Amino acid sequence: xxxxxxxxxxxxxxxxxxxxxxxxxxxxxLAASIALEAARRGQRALVLTIDPARxxxxxxGIGELGNQPRELPPELHRRxxxxxxAHLFAVMLDMKRTFDDLVERLAASEEARQxxxxxxxxxxxxxxxxxxxxxxxxxxxxxxxESQRYDLVVLDTPPSQHALDFLDAPRKLLEFIDSxxxxxxxxxxxxxxxxxxxxxxxxxxxxxxxxERLSGIGFLEDxxxxxxxxxxxxxxxxxxxxxxxxxxxGPEARFVLVAAPSPEAARNAELFLTRLEAxxxxxxxxxxxxxxxxxxGGAPAQGLRCDDATISEALETDLVRLAEALDPDAQPPxxxxxxxxxxxxxxxxxxxxxxxxxxxTSGLRARARRLxxxxxxxxxxxxxxxxxxxxxxxxxxxxxxxxxxxxxAPHRQEV
Amino acid sequence: MSVPMPFPVSLPMSLPVSLPMSFPMSFPMSFPMSFPMxxxxDLSLLSRRIIIVSGKGGTGKTTVSTALGLAAAAHGRRTLIxxxxxxxxxxxxxxxxxxxxxxxxxxxxxxxxxxxIDPFLAVSEYIGLQLGSRGPVDLVLRNRALxxxxxxxxxxxxLITLGKIWYLEQSLSPSGAPLFDLIVVDAPATGHGVxxxxxxxxxxxxxxxxxxxxxxxxxxxxxxxxxxTLLLPVCLAEDLPARETGELIERMRDRVGIAVxxxxxxxxxxxxxxxxxxxxxxxxxxxxxxxxxCVLPExxxxxxxxxxxxSRHALAEHYVGVVAELTGxxxxxxxxxxxxxxxxxxxxxxxxxxLTQPQSPDEAEPAANDRVHR
Numbered sequence: 001x002x003x004x005x006x007x008x009x010x011x012x013x014x015x016x017x018x019x020x021x022x023x024x025x026x027x028x029x030l031a032a033s034i035a036l037e038a039a040r041r042g043q044r045a046l047v048l049t050i051d052p053a054r055x056x057x058x059x060x061g062i063g064e065l066g067n068q069p070r071e072l073p074p075e076l077h078r079r080x081x082x083x084x085x086a087h088l089f090a091v092m093l094d095m096k097r098t099f100d101d102l103v104e105r106l107a108a109s110e111e112a113r114q115x116x117x118x119x120x121x122x123x124x125x126x127x128x129x130x131x132x133x134x135x136x137x138x139x140x141x142x143x144x145x146e147s148q149r150y151d152l153v154v155l156d157t158p159p160s161q162h163a164l165d166f167l168d169a170p171r172k173l174l175e176f177i178d179s180x181x182x183x184x185x186x187x188x189x190x191x192x193x194x195x196x197x198x199x200x201x202x203x204x205x206x207x208x209x210x211x212e213r214l215s216g217i218g219f220l221e222d223x224x225x226x227x228x229x230x231x232x233x234x235x236x237x238x239x240x241x242x243x244x245x246x247x248x249x250g251p252e253a254r255f256v257l258v259a260a261p262s263p264e265a266a267r268n269a270e271l272f273l274t275r276l277e278a279x280x281x282x283x284x285x286x287x288x289x290x291x292x293x294x295x296x297g298g299a300p301a302q303g304l305r306c307d308d309a310t311i312s313e314a315l316e317t318d319l320v321r322l323a324e325a326l327d328p329d330a331q332p333p334x335x336x337x338x339x340x341x342x343x344x345x346x347x348x349x350x351x352x353x354x355x356x357x358x359x360x361t362s363g364l365r366a367r368a369r370r371l372x373x374x375x376x377x378x379x380x381x382x383x384x385x386x387x388x389x390x391x392x393x394x395x396x397x398x399x400x401x402x403x404x405x406x407x408x409a410p411h412r413q414e415v
Numbered sequence: 416m417s418v419p420m421p422f423p424v425s426l427p428m429s430l431p432v433s434l435p436m437s438f439p440m441s442f443p444m445s446f447p448m449s450f451p452m453x454x455x456x457d458l459s460l461l462s463r464r465i466i467i468v469s470g471k472g473g474t475g476k477t478t479v480s481t482a483l484g485l486a487a488a489a490h491g492r493r494t495l496i497x498x499x500x501x502x503x504x505x506x507x508x509x510x511x512x513x514x515x516x517x518x519x520x521x522x523x524x525x526x527x528x529x530x531x532i533d534p535f536l537a538v539s540e541y542i543g544l545q546l547g548s549r550g551p552v553d554l555v556l557r558n559r560a561l562x563x564x565x566x567x568x569x570x571x572x573x574l575i576t577l578g579k580i581w582y583l584e585q586s587l588s589p590s591g592a593p594l595f596d597l598i599v600v601d602a603p604a605t606g607h608g609v610x611x612x613x614x615x616x617x618x619x620x621x622x623x624x625x626x627x628x629x630x631x632x633x634x635x636x637x638x639x640x641x642x643x644t645l646l647l648p649v650c651l652a653e654d655l656p657a658r659e660t661g662e663l664i665e666r667m668r669d670r671v672g673i674a675v676x677x678x679x680x681x682x683x684x685x686x687x688x689x690x691x692x693x694x695x696x697x698x699x700x701x702x703x704x705x706x707x708x709c710v711l712p713e714x715x716x717x718x719x720x721x722x723x724x725x726s727r728h729a730l731a732e733h734y735v736g737v738v739a740e741l742t743g744x745x746x747x748x749x750x751x752x753x754x755x756x757x758x759x760x761x762x763x764x765x766x767x768x769x770l771t772q773p774q775s776p777d778e779a780e781p782a783a784n785d786r787v788h789r
Contacts, residue, residue: 023472024656263755264504265473271502295712295719303710318711325702342692343699343717349687350720352753360755380723 006285006374007399011038011045014254016141016247017154017284020276021258022268026289030258030378031156032056032090033394039072039088040081040395043151046089046144050137050156056090059387065092069144080388089150095136102139106236135241142244254284259364261291261357266364273367283373287398288361290380292353299358300351319344457772459676461487461597463645464584465637467612467673469602470649471659475681477504478756478765479649479749480601486766488527492596495520495583498531499576499603499611505529508756528595534572537579545626573614577634584637612638612646612671641674649679650738652731661741677773678744682751684731687724696721735776745773 010017011034019031031047038045046069049056057063062070069089077086100117107113116122137155144153247253255276259269269286276283294300303315311319319340326343327336368375378397381390460466460483468480480496484505487494496505498516506516509523516523518537520530586594603611615635619628638644646667650660660678667673688695699721702714711717739746749768752761 024651025473260473262473264475264477292723295716300712301710304712312710315710318708321706321708322711325706326698339692339695339698342688342695343721344711346687346695346721346724347712347717349724356753356755 004285004374004376004400007376010034010254010256010284011041011043011152011399013252014284015145015152015252017152017254017256018157018248019155019256019258020157020272022260022265022272025258025260025265026378027258028056028156029391029394030256030287030289030398031154032060033391033398034256035088035090035152035154036080036391037395037399038152038154039086040083042083042086044087044089044149045152045154046091046150047154048137048140048144048156049090049092059391060088060090062090065090067092067094067097069149076388080392091140091144093137093140098136098140098143101143102237102240106240138244138248139240142240142247145247249281255281257283257286259286259288259361261288261361263360266360269364270367273364273371277371283371285374285376286364286368287376287378288364289378291361291377292350292357293377293379294351294354300347300354304348304351305355315344453771453774455772456770458490458770460645460647460770461490461492463597464593464643465580465598465600466645466647467600467602468647468649469663469667471651471656471663474649474651474656475749476649477508477601478762479647479679479681479769480599481505481508481756482749482762482765482769483647484527484529484599485524485762486770487597487599488524489766491526493526493528493594494597494599495528495530495595497580497583497598497600498529499601500531503529503531505601508762511757532576532579534575537575538571541575541578570614570618573611574618574631574634577612577615577638578630581634581637584643612667612673616671639672644673646673646675647677647679648675648742649681652680652683652734652738654734657734657737657741660738664742664744675744677747678738678742679747679749679769680735680738681749683735683748684724684728684751686728688721693725696725739776745775747771747773 017031017034019027019034021027028049031049035045035047047056049065057065060070060072061076062072069091072080072088072090082088099122103113103116103122107116137157141153141155144150257269257272257276259265273283273286303312319337322340322343323333323336325336326339327333330336365375376398378394381393466483468476468483470476484494484496498505503515506513506521506523506529509527509529510521513523514521516529516531518530518533520528522528580598580600583595583598584593588594615631615638618631619635646664648660648663650656664675664678667675696718699714700718704715705713712720735746735748747769749765752758752764756762756765
């Protein structure tokens, strides 16, 4: 396996790596492996997960993941071959806490802070409702980078449909703060003491009245009060959202698309690629996780095709030879024949899986080639990846290694 | 426009577990999982009004929703599959290359309709219904400032989507019978799935009174009605999906109060080898690494194939036990189908398995970690 400049750059000059992709493809694992590789190269690296990835926490020996970064204990460094000065941290996003911290940081006074934290709209917005996690994640990344304590922050994002909201989150928030509706809701309340819809003319007035009628006024009052309370920190918020956005689109950010070799996941990855292109987010690489590769490299022989049930003459010769080898003392080798057929069956079955993965990702691969984006396969292992050795192995496959490594053989026997 | 396609009304009774299409006839390729697979049919799923199919991303929610829709329609239920994401997945599966179902919906098999709820269209329909005219709808939707407000505001998409599902459940055909006997919802992935179903409650705690709170209350009552609404969690026999399913069910029971009576485990691999040959990998490993074979790969590669398939099968069995232990619910296993869902008969096989009696896994199967390495 060779090194690849595009992948090397992820753990070279990037300060933030964002792993995007649909759910269930292994983003958390790959994000952790990228952070691990950066640590191996002597950096202070941190992985930020969205899920309470308990196995990851166990694997990293850090008990439970929380809102504050925890470091991999030094006694595990040697086992991972981490050089002096390397550090590996993990942290889990706590949306509610992240928003609360932000309010704390930006509120002009204690009173304003209390008003916001007690507002029902704020409580729901920051905690329970879907879709507000994306901004919180970006905010957390910004806070972590700003602390100057990490060379690289690797971010595992929420699953797909929302991951683009996520790229859009700072812009949406800015638009929301700046929107006319917010101004309309806030300023009349300031000047008239209650909804001064009469101050406004035309379509917007009528539309607001309609919303009032359909939703119940209490809701609008809460929104209005929330925005009022929010207003005195909106300049700070706007400034911050702008910086978060430029960090995302800046030269120090890299995006890795994580895909899986199922037809659905590959199709979703292609859709994703299309949308990312449309938003002009450059993709540094595509990792196809858990690809079934043919052991020893290359492709299975034509005669092993899964949809070919016949036993050709050449295959028959092989079976005879294998049966004799497996059952050398019997003549004829009846049991050996049975075993040889079983061997053929597993080979065909596995060849079928290899072909399946190849077929389901061919469109994605062609697309990546046209775009000049590097694709890496992380082979599916016979074992599961949720310990340090598993993560190391994934890192070896992602980044390649200079020396041939016995760990890189697919299907390392573990069970 | 609909494209009626033949679909067997009575399902074949045999249930082969997950197999590649064809293999040498001289060697039996199918060895059942030790997880009890049954051919006993259970139609209780089809007596619900709404089934919300949920689970971690990549577990096959769309597959299960589609297969369930097909099964229900095959049993004579007027069925609707509702998609809630920004892109349609069910229609391409049932009618590759065909037009999108969209908000108006399409009948893709006799008695099987599919539609996708676009939250903006649903809001527009809702306002139109409330006011009895469409004029104000455009007033709201064409207003840039308000669209921005909607774009930035969380929660309303979920609420209006559930509201539309409630409306569809209430809808009657001209004869006075319900328009649909069964509505299958292909819900968002787990994390967002909980928020999705929790939104009516959240809205009611944020909005004190008025039509919005009232409507949220109606939706919440429907979601919590165990006679009408069922959550059908879909899971894979793997580590993270198993754990997340445990958490999903716990949160759904605690927070949303929705009924759950079984867990679907999708894509179960078949036992790759018969018991008397389970050591074939080791035996092959003892052979000289080169045997001068021509089509068959050399012994080390054969060993790798056998070891991969047997390890993965053992892992799957282990996690079937884990899911049963974490959820305390009976399970329905679906076979892994080699060659993809678009091949003829693949979805029918899944439909058939979906309607089998839920089973508790073999108690002899230890769920403890010691059987399979960590």
